[in-house]
Amino acid sequence: MITDIIxxxxxxxxxxFLLRGSFRSTILNLLIIVGLAxxxxxxxxxxxxxxxxxxxxxxxxxxxxxxxxxxxDSFAGERERHTLETxxxxxxxxxxxxxxKICAAVLYGWxxxxxxxxLGAITVNVMHPGEGVRFYPLNSFLxxxxxxxxxxxxISSIGVLVSLHSATTRQAYQKMSMGFLIIWFxxxxxQFLPESITRPMIQSLAHLNLGQVMxxxxxxxxxxxxxxxxxxxxxxxxDRLILD
Amino acid sequence: xxxxIRTEALVRQFGNVRAVDGVSIxxxxxxxxxxxxxxxxxxxxxxxxxxGLLEPTAGRAEVFGxxxxxxxxxxxxxxxxxxxxxxxxxxxxxxxxxxFYGRVWRMNSGERLARAKExxxxxxxxxxxxxxxxxxxxxxxQKLAVARALFHRPKLIFLDEPTAGLDPVAxxxxxxxxxxxxxxxxxxxxxxTHNLPEAEKLCAQxxxxxxxxxxxxxxPQSLRGQENNRVEITGRNINESALAAVRAYPDVxxxxxxxxxxxxxLLPGADSAPILTALMQAGVLVDEVHKGxxxxxxxxxxxxxxxx
Numbered sequence: 001m002i003t004d005i006i007x008x009x010x011x012x013x014x015x016x017f018l019l020r021g022s023f024r025s026t027i028l029n030l031l032i033i034v035g036l037a038x039x040x041x042x043x044x045x046x047x048x049x050x051x052x053x054x055x056x057x058x059x060x061x062x063x064x065x066x067x068x069x070x071x072x073d074s075f076a077g078e079r080e081r082h083t084l085e086t087x088x089x090x091x092x093x094x095x096x097x098x099x100x101k102i103c104a105a106v107l108y109g110w111x112x113x114x115x116x117x118x119l120g121a122i123t124v125n126v127m128h129p130g131e132g133v134r135f136y137p138l139n140s141f142l143x144x145x146x147x148x149x150x151x152x153x154x155i156s157s158i159g160v161l162v163s164l165h166s167a168t169t170r171q172a173y174q175k176m177s178m179g180f181l182i183i184w185f186x187x188x189x190x191q192f193l194p195e196s197i198t199r200p201m202i203q204s205l206a207h208l209n210l211g212q213v214m215x216x217x218x219x220x221x222x223x224x225x226x227x228x229x230x231x232x233x234x235x236x237x238x239d240r241l242i243l244d
Numbered sequence: 245x246x247x248x249i250r251t252e253a254l255v256r257q258f259g260n261v262r263a264v265d266g267v268s269i270x271x272x273x274x275x276x277x278x279x280x281x282x283x284x285x286x287x288x289x290x291x292x293x294x295x296g297l298l299e300p301t302a303g304r305a306e307v308f309g310x311x312x313x314x315x316x317x318x319x320x321x322x323x324x325x326x327x328x329x330x331x332x333x334x335x336x337x338x339x340x341x342x343x344f345y346g347r348v349w350r351m352n353s354g355e356r357l358a359r360a361k362e363x364x365x366x367x368x369x370x371x372x373x374x375x376x377x378x379x380x381x382x383x384x385x386q387k388l389a390v391a392r393a394l395f396h397r398p399k400l401i402f403l404d405e406p407t408a409g410l411d412p413v414a415x416x417x418x419x420x421x422x423x424x425x426x427x428x429x430x431x432x433x434x435x436x437t438h439n440l441p442e443a444e445k446l447c448a449q450x451x452x453x454x455x456x457x458x459x460x461x462x463x464p465q466s467l468r469g470q471e472n473n474r475v476e477i478t479g480r481n482i483n484e485s486a487l488a489a490v491r492a493y494p495d496v497x498x499x500x501x502x503x504x505x506x507x508x509x510l511l512p513g514a515d516s517a518p519i520l521t522a523l524m525q526a527g528v529l530v531d532e533v534h535k536g537x538x539x540x541x542x543x544x545x546x547x548x549x550x551x552x
Binding site: 003004007010011014015018081082083085086087088089090091092093238239242243 | 258292295296297298299316317320321323325327328329330331332333334335336340344345347348349350376392402
């Protein structure tokens, strides 16, 4: 099964890097995102980028948006390009196909996030040289790496579910964008709630430190990932995929 | 195991439509089995059922003695397939496409390259192996898709319209390759095609399906033999009195005229000479006479027409 997953990952990576028709344009797109979150913001913030985890935890998520494009294409794209049925008619087990596609999207997005985080540290050291080599506090670094992994996995699992239900890549991407837009607007909508509800929430949040917030976030992501992976495994059925 | 494929009253229903309706076939190993039918007859659904990609609504299908419902994965392990679409990754090169499916079937790297060279050379595509497939003609893509289906040397190959889009030379070469595969390597080919002369040349057995129902199964010769002897006459001055004279013969079961061509169907063993004499006496100027059995195409059209 592991060999089969690796086979799918290899194929997906070849396709990812040729997604928009050429290897050069894909690399250019990557450089823009990685350059923004790994060079531009760290250069602007200087050593604060390393010492204050807020910037790191905010901007290192940026590459994860790459996952959306990749994962939207995973099944809907294969269906659109009429390659899905041939893939399903092969000897590959269901789970190898599913996990291969999820792993490829996770490795791509998470890999870019880790590269961005490391590049940020290099940028600060180069642009704002001080005594010796400086790095993030270990707990901030590990939290950012773990969060970006869990977030990539969550986006991939949700994306695969959406892609399984979509006829085309564009439709899958639109559905995902709409979903994330709604999630994005939730904090804004909170301000319209009555003060009797929001005040206790704000008060309880004010007592939390960053470590507790991150711990809570990690727990939520782990649970959400388990649920989404369970749903994706259950939704993946060859006959449904062929008839959809 | 006498049959490599066996179905018993196989049914697949989509809503109120029975795409496959009680199909029972036995395909012996080592032959090309033709599955013939008009568009929407249920050919592709049957292939999907045989590959375990769809579950039957009723009945049963066995491939290699394995129930496709319970052991679809094991069935697919031993099969190659070229389905309705080529299924090629168009952003990848020809070699990448074969390489990927070689990995899927756990072939080692040396074996993959050797097999890719062998197949691509035989299809005249080796020089273009590093081209992305998107720029290729339909015929080239079709050849590559056939190469992919054969790549891992499966014992059973499902080919859905394999020569569609191929030029006559490439189609003939593919037919030769398939015949070689069957005769030398004992591979079984389950072939759907609209090209009836092709089926007649290639297939040891054929099945005719229409609206999900099996109309006939047998060798092309036996299907053609189900029709009575035919005499095709090309001539001039074919008039009503000549047609009436022919119809008057008790051995004549059918007369059909299309412009200067007259097709007369006779009872088996009937003598055609008196009919020709009658025609000439009625003033018909006969240019050409051809006596023989109906072609598979004619037999197929008759079968499909009868069921309408």
